[in-house]
Amino acid sequence: MKFKNEKELGFGNKRYQNTVRFLNRDGSVNISRRGLGFENLDLYNWFISSRHSVFYSILLVGYLAVNFIFGSLYYCIGADQFGGIDTSTEFQKFISLFFFSAQTITTLGYGHIYPVGNAASVAAAFESLLGLLAFAIVTGILFGRFSRPRAHLEYSKNLLIAPYGEIKGLMFRISNKKQYELIEAEASVMLSMNDPQSGKRIFLQLPLEISKINFLTLSWTIVHPIDDKSPLYGLSIQDLEKLDMELMILIQAVNDGIAQTVYSRFSYKAHDIVEGAKFRPMKTEPDARGRLQLNVTEVHHFDYVEK
Amino acid sequence: MKFKNEKELGFGNKRYQNTVRFLNRDGSVNISRRGLGFENLDLYNWFISSRHSVFYSILLVGYLAVNFIFGSLYYCIGADQFGGIDTSTEFQKFISLFFFSAQTITTLGYGHIYPVGNAASVAAAFESLLGLLAFAIVTGILFGRFSRPRAHLEYSKNLLIAPYGEIKGLMFRISNKKQYELIEAEASVMLSMNDPQSGKRIFLQLPLEISKINFLTLSWTIVHPIDDKSPLYGLSIQDLEKLDMELMILIQAVNDGIAQTVYSRFSYKAHDIVEGAKFRPMKTEPDARGRLQLNVTEVHHFDYVEK
């Protein structure tokens, strides 16, 4: 086996276990960096990339928790330091102060409950500042979530090995899921597998038929020709499974809605390969108003070819 | 016909109908991507690129709708759970609660109407949080709308075919509509037309006389020389109409007010071509204070030339 394209790809020490996956299927890197405590945390990146359900649940729980804390603080200061409190029971006093906290932190301030004593006024003045700061932070994070430059690509479920001119080609297909346009798209494909001779893991950049296109309007089939210089030459799917092959994809393009460069990653394993199949062309029929219709789910469709 | 410049331009399958237009005249891509339901939606991109009238109407209707919903909720909770309500009629009760909702969601909180019961207080605390979040989202979207990097170019209405040295040239002209400056402008011109022999649609990048300039201060006439290597060589306007020719333009430049790369697209069809005409130079007279005056509408002006 010759691995002429092998180069430093940033994976450092290469004595990995056989069955490790470097990229998860969704493109996230399968690595947890530790050892520096708080310095390893990156809260902003976590908040802007967390799922909506998680993010809004945290917001709601945080809102309740802060009001509980300030409600308790006001209760300790004493309900008699406030005007307009419902003092029928101790519990109702706390509830009133909890709602007073909510009205303070949101800077709502109806004023039917209001601080009278100085300690109460100090705590309320501090809470309203805290509310403004928290709100400023949430505004920034929400903007970060919305405006985060991302490529929303649909990758074909399978890697196909199909006749490609005289030889065979390894190919997958991508399509843009969203309505904005991707221009100046560039693909980079890395192969990682175990080398049975050295016992090391090798990382190779695979040459592509075409690695850059101007418009990614409909779909793009990315092809690595399996010629006799290819590290995949002469290997069967079973061989690749044994060698724990992983194909790591990096796509870079300009999202011209926001005029920013966006990135997308994906990873295939040997069990995703289908041999002797070709992608079925995606239909692009114009609708009644002359607008081309593209069904993005067709990016996965392929047909077996006669060998 | 030779199409030596043909290359992968991201338009995928090339068996299109004759009369399809890929780019609309305003540069938007004439494609609707479907099949993934909510995943095809891109609300942020839609909100930052929708027209002002649509965007602010949605805001206003949304504000009314949310207040109607919370007003109704408060009415269900019971007007007696609130202090300061005008209880003269049932309708007036609802109206009061509608306004209470407006005062809560904006965190205005006059306090002449205020929640007394716990259910009312919970709903109001939730509404004020919702208001803050909605406001944070609107702030982000408004900033996204303002700061969206765009090139505001005026394209000449017509494509001209005019004498160009010994041969002819296909040319159009662009000018910047706004007061900021565009620097390092680059043009890329793609030709799409039907190939009568293969029945397929071809996509070609046209070579340009000059494809990059340092300053786009006044105007730029972009010229494709129709030499004997050009795919347009020997074709008449009638031929081009029959072949359903489309010329797709992509301009890239740096807007130096915001120091960001911006993009602009445009599309011409065969019926936009005028043969035997040359662009009239745009006048640039200094005004009383020595400032050059440029009338951007002159970008469209041309004069017929003697053949």
Added chain:
Amino acid sequence: MKFKNEKELGFGNKRYQNTVRFLNRDGSVNISRRGLGFENLDLYNWFISSRHSVFYSILLVGYLAVNFIFGSLYYCIGADQFGGIDTSTEFQKFISLFFFSAQTITTLGYGHIYPVGNAASVAAAFESLLGLLAFAIVTGILFGRFSRPRAHLEYSKNLLIAPYGEIKGLMFRISNKKQYELIEAEASVMLSMNDPQSGKRIFLQLPLEISKINFLTLSWTIVHPIDDKSPLYGLSIQDLEKLDMELMILIQAVNDGIAQTVYSRFSYKAHDIVEGAKFRPMKTEPDARGRLQLNVTEVHHFDYVEK
């Protein structure tokens, strides 16, 4: 005269008057684009680049004007539709409603004045929404103002012509005014002057000794060698004044505080040239704590050299 470096620089038609200046000394382009009415306006760019004094004055005047308008509207609706109004005089009624407007648009809402009638409540609900939107817009513009990527360079007041090896060189010097760092700085220098033979204005890119440096930490002297290929070869300062010479500078660098590419422009005329002088090296003495002190105003200093 040979002008071998002449190329399309985006200045379009070249029949200008003799005495026009293309770039103002502060680098702004001396062009006013018209003819499209509102389409020529670019409010966001104007707001983020206007001076602080102008911007904050507009904000204050706008705040007063909006409160005057809404105060008048409330007065038309009738002061009796509001609770808590000082009704001693008609003028005092208007003043109270003016302050009510201010308390509404800022979502302050003390509540000692409050809307009673439905018309008053509708107007107040609308004003508070307007206030939130206006505030969102102001937040976005303020962020745009702060975060606008700019290079803050100090250019030497004079262009020097000094011995440069065997020949002479045209040189100017720049230095960074701020505490952030500029890296990967690139310079581009364009010469514009009248050509006495053709009566046209010519635009040439001047070759530089060094056009890119890695760090712009202290100062950078940018040199155009006046060899026999230079368009300036053999011309005196008087010749250049007659030809209405203008030297247009474009500097590009990465501000590594915000990791963005920033741009700076400047322009010199013939009367800025000093012949037979060399820039005096800028002193960089360490202070008591070992920190190098750089006085940016020294960028202008030069010494006459013996010829």
Added chain:
Amino acid sequence: MKFKNEKELGFGNKRYQNTVRFLNRDGSVNISRRGLGFENLDLYNWFISSRHSVFYSILLVGYLAVNFIFGSLYYCIGADQFGGIDTSTEFQKFISLFFFSAQTITTLGYGHIYPVGNAASVAAAFESLLGLLAFAIVTGILFGRFSRPRAHLEYSKNLLIAPYGEIKGLMFRISNKKQYELIEAEASVMLSMNDPQSGKRIFLQLPLEISKINFLTLSWTIVHPIDDKSPLYGLSIQDLEKLDMELMILIQAVNDGIAQTVYSRFSYKAHDIVEGAKFRPMKTEPDARGRLQLNVTEVHHFDYVEK
């Protein structure tokens, strides 16, 4: 000594003192730019890069100071111009007005204290506008702090000189501290030292074994081969200390969480060099869920090698 790679690196005049350090160890440039008064200040850059503790302390102190100023102003206007004031003592009057200021600047507006006289109303209307503007500014700065593109790299504490093939190599190692990914990483290494012959300080770019990698997932050992063309060839650590050697590192990469280019700088001095040692490979064991664990502190570990 030959210094063939010497080139203009933007450090201007080269007659420095022997013992000056250009980059601090944290990568900040050891230069203070002065002479232009306010023009040398860059408040936004300072605010977004200051430490959390400093930034939030300034916010809190500013909040107290503004309330003290407005409280004093209201006190001068007269406590009788306000409703709801605790007038038991003069001090208590001031305290009430201080809290009224806090309720106004945050647009909280409970309304149990409220302005009655016109002067009081004017001051309160102005304070609430000021509060909104200040809040808008703080929102922008907080977003600037969060979203500032930075590379969070851990650099090995030491520079190693180790056998490298037939010759020796100068090497250091970096690793990403955070969970986001860095792609397309590029390194640039500059050497600065005194030249005993000329008495000047020289600045050289050192050639690297590999200067660009695709993924910086685990670690990257950056190597300068000390061949006979290297300016370090034949110099001992003692020589380098005498020559006041400084190695300045600039790393550039794309943070693909935010799809932006980020920069990191670092600096080594001669006393950081360890001779005859090699970096110990960093362990990357998968945890129970198959996720690779990387301890970033291992980036510093090295082992002495037999010579």
